Amino acid sequence: MSYKKIKGSYSFLTIPMILIMGMVIGWPLIQTFIFSFTDADLLGIGEPNFVGLNNFLNAFQNRGFLNSLRISGIFAVVVVSVEVILGTSVALLVNQPLIGSKVVRVFLILPWAVPTIVNAIMWRLIYNPEYGALNSLLYQLGMIDKYISWLSSADKALWSIIFADIWKNFSLVTLIVLASLQSLPESQIEAAKIDGANSWQRFFYITMPHIIPSLQVAMVLRIIEAVKVFDIIYVMTKGGPANKTRTGSIFIYQEAFTNSRIGAGSSFAIIMVAFIMILILFYMRTLSQQKR
Amino acid sequence: MRKNFVLSFLVVCILLTLFASTVLAEEEIELRFLGMAQAAYSEQNVNDMTADFMKDHPNIKVSTEFVPYEELRNKTMLAYGSSNSYDAALVDDIWFAEYAAKDMLLDITADIPQEYKDGVLAGAWNVTTKNGKILGVPWFLDTMYLFYNKDMLSQAGFEDTPKSIEEMVEMAKVLKEKGIVEYPFVFSMAQAEALICVYANFLEAYGQSFQDAEGNYILQDSGVETLEFLVSLMDEGLLNPNSLEFLEEDVRRVFSSGDAAFTLNWAYMYALAKDPAESSLAPEAVGIMTLPGKEGIKEHAAMSGSMGLGVLSKSAHPKEALEYILYLSSKGVQDTYSNLQLPVWTASYDDPQIAAGREDMVAAAKQAFSIMNVRPSEPNYQEASAILQKNIQSALYGDVAAKDALVSAVEEINQIK
Numbered sequence: 001m002s003y004k005k006i007k008g009s010y011s012f013l014t015i016p017m018i019l020i021m022g023m024v025i026g027w028p029l030i031q032t033f034i035f036s037f038t039d040a041d042l043l044g045i046g047e048p049n050f051v052g053l054n055n056f057l058n059a060f061q062n063r064g065f066l067n068s069l070r071i072s073g074i075f076a077v078v079v080v081s082v083e084v085i086l087g088t089s090v091a092l093l094v095n096q097p098l099i100g101s102k103v104v105r106v107f108l109i110l111p112w113a114v115p116t117i118v119n120a121i122m123w124r125l126i127y128n129p130e131y132g133a134l135n136s137l138l139y140q141l142g143m144i145d146k147y148i149s150w151l152s153s154a155d156k157a158l159w160s161i162i163f164a165d166i167w168k169n170f171s172l173v174t175l176i177v178l179a180s181l182q183s184l185p186e187s188q189i190e191a192a193k194i195d196g197a198n199s200w201q202r203f204f205y206i207t208m209p210h211i212i213p214s215l216q217v218a219m220v221l222r223i224i225e226a227v228k229v230f231d232i233i234y235v236m237t238k239g240g241p242a243n244k245t246r247t248g249s250i251f252i253y254q255e256a257f258t259n260s261r262i263g264a265g266s267s268f269a270i271i272m273v274a275f276i277m278i279l280i281l282f283y284m285r286t287l288s289q290q291k292r
Numbered sequence: 293m294r295k296n297f298v299l300s301f302l303v304v305c306i307l308l309t310l311f312a313s314t315v316l317a318e319e320e321i322e323l324r325f326l327g328m329a330q331a332a333y334s335e336q337n338v339n340d341m342t343a344d345f346m347k348d349h350p351n352i353k354v355s356t357e358f359v360p361y362e363e364l365r366n367k368t369m370l371a372y373g374s375s376n377s378y379d380a381a382l383v384d385d386i387w388f389a390e391y392a393a394k395d396m397l398l399d400i401t402a403d404i405p406q407e408y409k410d411g412v413l414a415g416a417w418n419v420t421t422k423n424g425k426i427l428g429v430p431w432f433l434d435t436m437y438l439f440y441n442k443d444m445l446s447q448a449g450f451e452d453t454p455k456s457i458e459e460m461v462e463m464a465k466v467l468k469e470k471g472i473v474e475y476p477f478v479f480s481m482a483q484a485e486a487l488i489c490v491y492a493n494f495l496e497a498y499g500q501s502f503q504d505a506e507g508n509y510i511l512q513d514s515g516v517e518t519l520e521f522l523v524s525l526m527d528e529g530l531l532n533p534n535s536l537e538f539l540e541e542d543v544r545r546v547f548s549s550g551d552a553a554f555t556l557n558w559a560y561m562y563a564l565a566k567d568p569a570e571s572s573l574a575p576e577a578v579g580i581m582t583l584p585g586k587e588g589i590k591e592h593a594a595m596s597g598s599m600g601l602g603v604l605s606k607s608a609h610p611k612e613a614l615e616y617i618l619y620l621s622s623k624g625v626q627d628t629y630s631n632l633q634l635p636v637w638t639a640s641y642d643d644p645q646i647a648a649g650r651e652d653m654v655a656a657a658k659q660a661f662s663i664m665n666v667r668p669s670e671p672n673y674q675e676a677s678a679i680l681q682k683n684i685q686s687a688l689y690g691d692v693a694a695k696d697a698l699v700s701a702v703e704e705i706n707q708i709k
Contacts, residue, residue, distance in 0.1 A: 043373040043394055129534035130546060152482070152537030154689045238362070240483025241536055242685035257366050259675045 029273075035266035042260040055267030065268055067243070068251035075162060075247060076226035082166050084219055087173025088211070092203075094174070095181045105178070112171040120235035123164035127151050127236075151237055154244045161236055161245055165229070173218045180214035181207070213286070220283035224276055248272050321352045321609050323616055326368055326381040329358035330541060332432050332560055332599065337629045338620075345619045352612050362484055365674065368604075372396055377606035379613040383428055385419040385598045385666060386485075386673050392422040393671040398603040398610055401426040411623060415661055416636045420600035422669075428600035429621045430636045435594040435660045436493045436556040436583070437653075439565065443577040444472050444553040453579065456587040457497055457521070460554065464530045467553050475532035477525055478552040480543045481688065482536065483681045489597055490556055491684055492667050494518045497585045497593035502668050509668075509676070509706070512699040519687055519694035526688055536688060548573055556583065558597060560632045562653050580653050582660045594660035595667060672708055679704045 036055055040048035059065050094101045094108070111119070126133045127150040135147040150160040184207065192202045230249035233239065239246030239254070246254075252272065256265025327338050335358045342354050359367050361384075368381045383391060391397045404426055409417075416430030438460075440453065448467050454460035464476035480486035495501065498521070500514040525531035532552060535543075540557055544564060547555045548571035566575040582592040601617035603610050619625060626635035630646055634657050640646050647654040668676070683701035687694045 042369060043396070045394055129537060130542075130549075130551070149534045149537055152534060154691065238483065240681075240685065242483065242689060242691065243682050254678070257370065258678065260369065 032266045032269055035263050036270045037267075038263045039261075040263040040266075042257060042262045048263060051263070055264050056271070058264065059268050059271055064243070064246075065248070065251055065255075068246050068248045071158065071244075071246060072227055072229070072248040075158070075165075075229055076223055078162050079165050079169070079226045080219060080222045082162075083170040083173050083222055084215065086166065087170045087218070088177050088215065090170070091174045091177035091181060091211075092207075095178060108171045108174055110171075111168045112175070114168065116168070116231045117235055119164065119168045120232045123160075123167075124151070124236050127160055127164075152241050154241055157237055157241055158245050161233055164236070165226075165232055168232075169222065169225070173215075173222065176214050176218040177211050180211045184210045213289070216286045217283070220279060220286055224279050224283070227276055227279065228272065319351060321612050323352060323354045323379040323607075323609060323613055325354055325356045325616065326364065326371070326378045327356060327358045328364055328382050328599075329360050330539075332434065332558070332633050333629060334632060337632065341620055341625050341629060342616075344625075345616060348619075349612075349615070352616070354616060369396070372604055372606060377604045379607035379609055380601060380603050380617050382431065383420075383600050383602045385596055385600070386669055386677075388420060388422050388427055388600070388602075389669040390671045390673065391602070392425070392427055395605055396602075397427040398605045398607070398614075399425045399427065400429075400603060400614055403614055404429070405618070408618070408621075411638060412621075412636050413638050413661060415664065416598065416600075418666075419596065419598045420602070428602035429617050431599055431601045431617075431621050432559075432633045433596070433598045433636055433657075433661055433664070434558050434633070435597055435664055436489055436558060437562075437580050437656055437660065438583045439547060439555050439557055439561060440579040440581070441473075441547070441550065441553045441573065441577055442579045443574065444476075444550075445579075447472050453581050454584050455591075456584050457494075458587050460584060461525070461530070464525075464553065465528075468530060473551065473553050474529075475551070476530050476553040477535075478532040478538065478543050478546045478555050479535045480538045480540045480557070481685070482539050483685055484539060485677060485681075486539050487681050487684060488667065488677050489595065491515075491518065491522070491680075492595040493556060493583050493593060494521060496595050496665050497583050497590070499586065499589040501665075507668075507670065509702045511680075512695070512702045515698050516695045519684060519698060523687055523690070523694055527690075536685060559634060559653065559657065562650065563632050580656050582656050582663070592659060592663060594664045596664045598664075675708050676705045679708075 035048070037050055037052060038048035039051050039055075090108070094104050114122070129135065129147055129149040129152070132147075132150070134150070135144070138144045139147065148156070151157050188206050189202060192206055197205065228249050229247055230253065233245050233247055233250055234253070237245045239250040248268070249272070252265050252268045255268060256262050259265075325342070327333075327335070329335055333341075335356075338358070339356055342356055346352060346354060357378075364382065365384070365387050368378060368383075371377050383397070388397075401424075408429065412430055413433060416433050417426065419433070420426060420428035420430055444467055445451075445453075445463065448463065448470055450463055450466075454463055467473050467476045479490045481490055492502070495515055495518045498518045500518060502509060502511060502515070504510050522531070526533065526535075532538075532546065534546075538546070540561070543552075543555050543557055544561045546552050547557070547561075548565050550572055562578065562580055564570045565573060565578045568575075571578075582594050585591050585593045601620060603613040603617065607613045621636065623635065623637045623640065626633075626637060627640055627643065627646060630640070634640070634654065635646065641654060641658060667673070670676075680701050683692075683697040683704075686692050687697035692700070
């Protein structure tokens, strides 16, 4: 029996999984899509009225929503850029046969393995303006003359969260790039050395082209995560101070669950999903190019 | 004969078994209660009260859940909107109007025992009554009291407590000048309802209000002076700048560490600030009073932060849920667990045992309850509050002038009304 025939005759086995996925992912998405065209209330009081595209039109005129998208954009661009540069640099470093590099590789997994909520609580304690470790360290090093309020300062709060997020997630990029570096044949490097290529040339003409596909995958994964960031911000600042860290996801949560406007909240969510979908398509394209 | 006896015996046994199983199966009722994991009664207190209730009601099993204040309303509403509503929940005074508008709470007007109607502080029923219907049982009356560090004041040469806002600020300036404390004031002013509570108490001290008689927000006129006052505390270095990040528990820790001379907080802080395990202050150094008013306007001010217990209208066991919340707010239980929270029963205030060791707090509470005002109680308060929080913080950061911040806030609130 050919592989195609076997595959065809057993494909019914995937039906339960398709049903489960449809229930837990598909149905909520469809409901959100339907809600986005209505003025539905969170508690389901009364029949929701169909409002056409009003929610979407209002979304693009809502200063709060547009500002939250701007903050999401800043967060994503900064976080992903730094993580890619830092993650790649660290991967290149620990790929070297240095003493202790294997131990470092193990420890690199730790920040990424820490649950986001735990990470957020930990950094909130580190940033505490009264007894936080960061203030203590900087003070003892003579870098500050009095303790700083990191999370209540309008101009520092977002950057403080960005730093905490980078600390947690740069190791994911490191691990992906490191895996790619491990598959780089040593013979290519040796050949380049024999041909007289210096270390920069070896990096740009051999190492870099080899790790770029993996780096693209890591980047797209991180962009998607960074654009829809919610938990770390919710735990650390809840979008404050004065809405300076209110990202798109926090705004949607407040609209749908605090203000009870599930219809409007759904339309904002659909806009975010559309944006993230574009990124996912880019991700799929990257993957398919990698296969080729 | 013997056969008949055995048969009869078997029938009796079967009947007894059936009867016993019916009785045993007699509904084990499960109730779900949602409470608050901060301030007022502690989780341990509530769980102990609940355990005692279950001992008295073996057929009722109560599961308690606790969330921070900031999550309490959303979780209650989300559960109510789903098919798994709580049976009873703790409700802040500012949420009763919203819950009433959405028919979330059971009308228990006819089910309140007379002893509760007569015995509970009259003002407390105002918190849980909307449109003439009693929607909850008062659980605690509270306000933000002014806590002060007696040792610091006496070091600075002050033997009396401040009689007005102005006098309090003067004291703070002296404390700072003498180097007794870097920031005499610390308040809970994070972007949360705590900020509005602090602002509301000072607004009250300035003799002003959120709304006019028709319910229109008038803070762009009435609230500017109060906000300018708070901004000036920040500008003059009298208010701990970290206040903009603090909630009540942070404030408690700062005050209890001896890093502030004055703060506003709920009654629960009194016992904890005096507890050597929780505070580095000498118990006798902790002072409490109602917030003094602005000179020439009023002597004292207090804004309600009271809460009640309600039965959710989707509860499958409303009778038992009501029984449970009546038990939690009964005089005996409230007197027993009055360590962190004063009871809502009038008679408790005449009980020397309740006041023992905290006469100053009971005196402050009596005064506060007699003058206490309330924040706006209307269906969209939560959204209005969020708008105010953002704009008030913008003014405190110096991004905008106090007047502009409140004009902008009122404009935004008018759009959602």
